Amino acid sequence: MKRSTKQWLKLFGKISLVLAVAVFLEYLAVYYNQKFNLTGNLKYELSERTKKILHSLNHKVSIIYFGPRDKPRTDLIKRMLDLYVECSHKVSYKVVDPERNPMLAKRYNVGSSEEVAIVLYNGKKERVIVDSERDLTNAILRLSTKKMNVYFLKRDGEYDPFRTDSIYTDVLDLLEDENYIVKPLVWKNKIFIPDDAALIIIWRPKKQFSKEELKALFSYFQRGGKLLFMLEPFTASSLNLIFKRFHVEIKDDIVVDERSKLVGGDMFMPMITQDMYGKSVIVNTLLMPVMLPMSRPIYTKDTHVDGYKVNAFLKTSPYSWTITKEMYDKWEFDYKKGISKKGPLAVGVSICGNSKREGKIVVVGSAEFATNPYLDTPGLDNASLFMNMVEWLCRGENLIAQRPAPKKFRYRPLREEERKMLLYLVIFLPMTVFLVGIVLYLKMRKTKI
Template sequence: MEGMRKLWYRTNFALQVLLMAGILGVIAAFAIAHNLRFDLTKTKRYTLSPQSSKVLKELKDPVKAIAFYQEGGSEWKAAKELLEQYRYYSDKFSYELVDPDKRPAVAKEYEIASYGTIVIECKGRTEKIFNLSEEELTNAIVRATRKGKKKVLFVKGHGEHDLEDFQRSGYSMVKRALEDQNYEVKPLVLLREGEVPRGTAVLVLAGPKKDLLPKEIEAIKRYLEDGGKLLALVDPPTVKNVKAFLKEYGLLLQDDIIIDRVSRVLGGDYLIPVVSLYEPHPITKDFRLASFFPLAQSISLQKEPPKGVELVPLAKTAPQSWGEVDRRRLKEKGEASFEEGKDHKGPLIVAAVATKKVGGKRKARIVLFGDSDFATNAHFGISGNGDLFLNAVSWLAEEEELIAIRPRPTNFTPLFLSRSEARWLFWLCVVVLPGGVAAAGAITAIRRWKR
């Protein structure tokens, strides 16, 4: 009888173990088939941005990332963590981590010269990035999956900023940043060409110092009426025919100089307004960085826009700013004071967007900035200046996916305990809980032994 009882207990125990193993197996199989993740961090550190998730969910062709890092290092682990997030959002995305020291043939095949290089492959097209970040990785995927390069042409011949100029006033950093996003960037002499070339994704007018000829203005108008996209960066004082041309689209340049006392408080120049007020728009979506506009003029929007034109303010200065109309006094004496009824009271629009329907589903787009110096080599890397410029180009080129993604901050939230709380926590975790489990196990073992 005693033997039968022991056999029964053992059989019952074995069945319980098998049942538990079966339940765990079913749970594991379900978890593999239906992979779910929950990010409980305050800043959603382990969740990709909406831009990245949208790009991944819309992938039509397989994309593979090959990341070259030293195995076991902190960068290897960080790369694996980020790439795993990308794979979670799309079954068309895969990745491979390669140690170039252990697999030199693979490194040679992809012409890898340093650790930290990530190669993105899609249907024979490759893109390389050298900085591990969500922004870099997502934009590389967009570039690798994009068919061909889009043209961004800069109008030349009227004193505009030079793309090949590496000095402070040049636009060489703009050119490099656009080329890094796989755009084809070239100057355009409109007087010689006569027309904006077909296939131009974005036309840029970057700080003209002299009037454009009527033939050039007409060429730009024809380009826009055909659904073209224009980025105009116009400094005060405005050249007359450019001002008149933009007025036809409801954009009014004020020919003033923006004075901003907030800049002085922040240790800057009152002639460099700080902009941190952004209106809702794809260009400024989730954009929280301040931008700086040296010697900028304000923009106003026509109360009754021309037919078919939609006007949207994009960025505004602080309420304490104003637009100084008396530029001569400011230039000769260095003096400025707000005069009610004469000067323009803040907040002032420093960037605006005009969209016009031109037939069917086509739309002409214009983004106007009352300053061109914010994108020069001297200021492109300051705060959000470069990102704002690139966002504008991406929206004009109808490639919102390439809009900048800012890294999420890593919040440090320490838990402070008093001495008594620390003592209680020690006894609870080190003594009470383990002791309770050990006591329960001992009691159960003794009861079974007595049976």
């Protein structure tokens, strides 16, 4: 074979190889297209919770956004609505300038200068001011799911979360935004559980519970009721009469963790990071740590008791310990051998049965973690933790997922698949190209010699 023919064949082979690689990469790009959004508030991607809600829709959703077409804000809303349409074929939208289309604006009672969205679903509609993905997603959730009644137990002489100056107003707003009706359950002259109760929240109980009160709560649980206990140290130990049935116990202890000082807290504000989360859907979707101030430990073991699974889904660090009420009153906060218990210590426990008809219980050793200051703190997932517990108790785990980030929040840790992709693109791929280049260079040099 002539030398020129060999050269042409080599050139043809190289061109064919390049074309084959290009076709293969194009195939991957078309059929395995995946985006990795590393922006702080998921600006160019919907949250996993929004995606789950959209995929669960039984009917079509139509969104009419009223806003001036020449405003940058309208362009941002339109870009976000494109993501909703891209996620689900059941979503459609149109942008209407109320000044240019006054008849349609009048039909939905929208003023000429208003910027508002009208969400239509299965004959129902909701008017919502869209400042973030969360606003629009929660509007769709309210239209597509059944309202559920959440009762806060209010006994005589105990704290009232419904006060106008309450530090729990954000929790009430979160519940109402996600289609829960929040009501007080007052036990004064009569002890009873309403038939329409989807969840009873026992919030910061101060006094001991009477046998009649404990019987009412446990009977409700046996009928399939859902209970959320949010406790404080050194109070209401009579609840052990319910907890002991599941080998769960609370004592007059409080958790101390000096590591919290590193993040600006004090020793009575244990911070729980991702590596300390248990195997539970309640915490598996949390991307950031949670802080449980003034937390009491919950003594239990992950086990099955009479068909019920007991799961400690929140645990403190190995560097934490407990002190008794007597030590706390004397300001003795150091670890005492034989008295204190070393971490990890359970501060969040779930109890559920194998059947959907059976009740569920969540016990958290802190009530303060769901107050306004901790729900609004950037870098903490306290709000998502609280809502995940409520969601798991009331609706199950189908819609539990990473929630839309608050508009003001910018930092977001990388997810596992994002870490792997970043590692591949930044380290493995360049190193592979570099090593292949060295091998080819040495081979060419050897050939010349």
